[in-house]
Each structure stands twice: as C-alpha cells, then as structure tokens.
Amino acid sequence: MRLTLHVWRQQGPNDQGRLERYEANDVSEHMSFLEMLDVINERLTEDGEEPIAFEHDCREGICGSCGMMINGVPHGPKTMTTACQLHMRSFKDGDEIWIEPWRATAFPVIKDLVVDRSGFDRIIQSGGYVSVRTGSAPDGNAIPIPKEDADAAFDAATCIGCGACVAACPNASAMLFTSAKVAHLGLVPQGQTERWDRVRGMVETHDDEGFGNCTNHGACQEACPKGISLDYIAQLNRDLIKATLKAKPVGAGKDA
Amino acid sequence: MRRVATLYRTTVGKKVLMAVSGVVLFSFVFAHMLGNLKMLFPASDGHFAMDVYAEYLREIGYPLLPHGGVLWIARLVLLAAVGTHIWSALQLAQLSRAARPSGYQKEDSLSLSYASRTMRWGGVILLLFVIYHLLHFTTGQAHSSFVAGAVHQNYVNAFQDPGIFLVYLIAQTALCFHLYHGAWSFFQTLGLSHPKYNHLRRPFAAGFAFVVFVGFLMPPTLVLAGVIS
Numbered sequence: 001m002r003l004t005l006h007v008w009r010q011q012g013p014n015d016q017g018r019l020e021r022y023e024a025n026d027v028s029e030h031m032s033f034l035e036m037l038d039v040i041n042e043r044l045t046e047d048g049e050e051p052i053a054f055e056h057d058c059r060e061g062i063c064g065s066c067g068m069m070i071n072g073v074p075h076g077p078k079t080m081t082t083a084c085q086l087h088m089r090s091f092k093d094g095d096e097i098w099i100e101p102w103r104a105t106a107f108p109v110i111k112d113l114v115v116d117r118s119g120f121d122r123i124i125q126s127g128g129y130v131s132v133r134t135g136s137a138p139d140g141n142a143i144p145i146p147k148e149d150a151d152a153a154f155d156a157a158t159c160i161g162c163g164a165c166v167a168a169c170p171n172a173s174a175m176l177f178t179s180a181k182v183a184h185l186g187l188v189p190q191g192q193t194e195r196w197d198r199v200r201g202m203v204e205t206h207d208d209e210g211f212g213n214c215t216n217h218g219a220c221q222e223a224c225p226k227g228i229s230l231d232y233i234a235q236l237n238r239d240l241i242k243a244t245l246k247a248k249p250v251g252a253g254k255d256a
Numbered sequence: 257m258r259r260v261a262t263l264y265r266t267t268v269g270k271k272v273l274m275a276v277s278g279v280v281l282f283s284f285v286f287a288h289m290l291g292n293l294k295m296l297f298p299a300s301d302g303h304f305a306m307d308v309y310a311e312y313l314r315e316i317g318y319p320l321l322p323h324g325g326v327l328w329i330a331r332l333v334l335l336a337a338v339g340t341h342i343w344s345a346l347q348l349a350q351l352s353r354a355a356r357p358s359g360y361q362k363e364d365s366l367s368l369s370y371a372s373r374t375m376r377w378g379g380v381i382l383l384l385f386v387i388y389h390l391l392h393f394t395t396g397q398a399h400s401s402f403v404a405g406a407v408h409q410n411y412v413n414a415f416q417d418p419g420i421f422l423v424y425l426i427a428q429t430a431l432c433f434h435l436y437h438g439a440w441s442f443f444q445t446l447g448l449s450h451p452k453y454n455h456l457r458r459p460f461a462a463g464f465a466f467v468v469f470v471g472f473l474m475p476p477t478l479v480l481a482g483v484i485s
Contacts, residue, residue: 006362019361072362098362105355170368171352173267203266212355213267213348216441217372231449237268238447244263 001027001093005040007052008100010109017109019098029089033076034059034066036088053112061085061225064160067167068113069100074164074223082162082225102163104172106210119209120161120177126205127198128181130190149187156184158226168223171212176220178206179236180228186239196243203240267351268445274344275445278438280337282464284330285431289468295411295475295484304408342383349376371437378434385427415479428472435465 003024010017041051057065061082070076076086107115165176185191221230263269297305316326396402439461
C-alpha cells in the first residue's frame, strides 16, 4: 500500500507545531497503525531526522497509552478499537491520513503526538480509592454484590484512561472518563464509604484541570475504544446532585 | 443555600440550572401550544374561542389574586427562567471554548447530531424570535393592524401574510431542534436514567419536539390556507 500521511510535528510544549507530509510506501495491510509509524520512524532515523514521537506500551489495547486523532477520529475509523489494534487493512491504497494529537487545554502537547494526560491521574487521586481493613486478608466473596451491579461496575472499570473521550468531545470534557471512575467504585459495596466525597472531589478536580462541560452530544461514547456508556454520566450527575444536597456542615452533630 | 452554591460552582451544577430552567420553558411552550389550538375551535355567542381563552388567562385566581395576577407571576417566572438559561449557557460556552481553544486540522464524522451542534446558535435565533414575537402579538409594535385584546383577529391578520408565516416557520423549526436535544439532555443532566427506560428518552424527546412543532404550526397553516378567518 502507498499512503500519504500528514503528521502533527511539534518539537516541544512551546513550539507552535505544524502538519508535515510523509509518503509511506510499502505499507503492509497486516501492520498495525503503530507498526506503520515505526517503519516511518526507522526511515526518519536512518535519514538523520527526528522520529515522530507517540506514546505506546502494551500494543494490545489495554494500557491506554496510545491515542491519536486519525482522520479526525480518536483511535481511527474502527469502533471499539485502540490505535495499536487498528490495522492498515482499514485503509485503502492511496489514502491520505491526518494524524494529530489529542487537543484540549487540559492535555498540553509534550511533543508531536504525545500529550500530558496527568490531569486524569489527578482526577483519580481526588477520589479513586476505597477504605479497607488492613491486616489479614479478608475472605474471598465475603461481601455479596448483586450480579447487575458487579457487571455495571466492571463495565465502567474497563476504562483505560486513553483520553479519546476528551479528544472527541467538542467541549473537551472528561465527563465520560470521570463518570466511569466514579461509577466503578460507586456501584460496589466497598466504594460506599467515600461515595459522595468521591463524586464531589472528582468533579471538582475535573473542572479545575480545565476540562469542559458535557453537552450530551455523545461523541465520547462513540470514540471510546472500550464502549463506556453515556449512562455513567447520568449517574455521575445524579450522584453529584445527591452528594451536594446531602453534604453536612463540618463538625455537625447527629441532628445535622 | 451554601450547598446549592457549591453545586453551582461545578460545571455539572451550571448544567443543572440549565436543565431546570429549560424544563420551566418546556412546560410553558407546551401550554402555549395547547392554548393556540383554541384557534381551531368555532366561535360561540359571537366570541372567538381564542379571545375567551385570552380573557381567562387574565382572570385565573381572581378574586383571590388581582386581575392579571397569575399572568404577571407567570411572566416573572418565565423571565427568570430565560435569564438563568441564557446566563448558564454563556458561562458554559465560555468554559467550553477555554477547554478547546484550537481545533483539529481535519475534523470528521464525529457523530454530533444537527440538533446538538446547533443548540447555541439555535438558542440565539429563539431569543431574537421571542423578542420579535412579544413586539408582534403582546405589545403590537411589530404588527400592522394590532388591536389590544382582539387576539383572534390579530392572529388571523398576521398569518394571512406568507412572509410572517415564514418567520414563524423558521422559528418553530429552530425550536423543534432545540427541544429535541434539550429534552434528551434534561434527562441526562438531572441523572434521570434507568436501564429499563433509557431507550425511551430519545423517542420521547423527538415526539415532544414533533408534537410542539405540529401543534404550533397547524393553526397558522389553516389561516394561510383560508380555512380559519
């Protein structure tokens, strides 16, 4: 296959950045998208040029490292598929492909296609934990959990934090990510102790990080390689409303 | 009160205000549409059904409340709802712009519905329309032959002009799209979500928008066609 690539090149956070054109000949349709970039990078390195920087780790669709806009769609044209699991057979000979980094104030570009997603880490830090009894290991299955709740929590927990939802959202909102993190602990008994603090803390951090608001377009849900549902955002909204109205003043006694 | 203020500080809280004020406006729009259907009823004892209804709106609650009391309360509530709706919209739009200052060079096929993409500008069209509409049928400055209190007559005179009909057609189309995305967003924002009923939310929004569209446009169409005079 012969392809023409337009790749976002940006030397560092303060560089303005620009799209550069690369011709990719001899692309096999069996290559993954990242392998195709590897081949380009090898050529660039041999030519003494700076290779294209992109994030990758597991290359099996579970770590959430890789992520880039491919022709204006996060992770490219295939639904429920990360960029590393996208194969070149999804493209045709002679195609032009635009590759850009995620764009959001909260995701500043570090270099080329690599963005700083530590905002996600800070959202998790502000509520993604549960209190447990330390000491001897608890009995397995000691806490009964209804099957539907366990399933819904697990579905939320499949979020790999890749950032595609933010990239797809016209408001650069991270509500799908945040709601998945809120739901995955909030749906199980172990997560009840911090349930209301968690949703308040995570939404506050979400806003402080500079992510936008959710206007219910649903682009995030389509972009999500793990198929996280918009329903979790409804649940986050419900939990936040409840949490705020339930909040007790600091130091309140039992009648407060 | 502090709790409400805490909620408002978050983006979700601003959206809740958006949704709650939106529901007030929804209900008004629906009631207004039902009221307009009075144009379809025949006159009795020499009084047009619409004029009787308009008079009734001024008298609701009398003598407990003064003449026009409920009408003025409704107007104040609506004004507050419109103000809240616009204020939240401006704040949220500003936050969104700040969150994504530069777009993508190649933007493609992210499935945004026409209704959801046009909420902001559609809202501006609706605001301009509401101002025009008040000058047209409430105060009469924008009406060529306005007679205070003669609602039926004002209505018929206006919609015999195809130009006026076109203005209202455009406004109703904008309203229809706005309601479609608004009604669905309302459920989502207030967290009214349940696996058993979630699949009904989009159809409900579509049905609601469609009913309002048809309900509002049926009487003017009949006026234009010469059926109502």
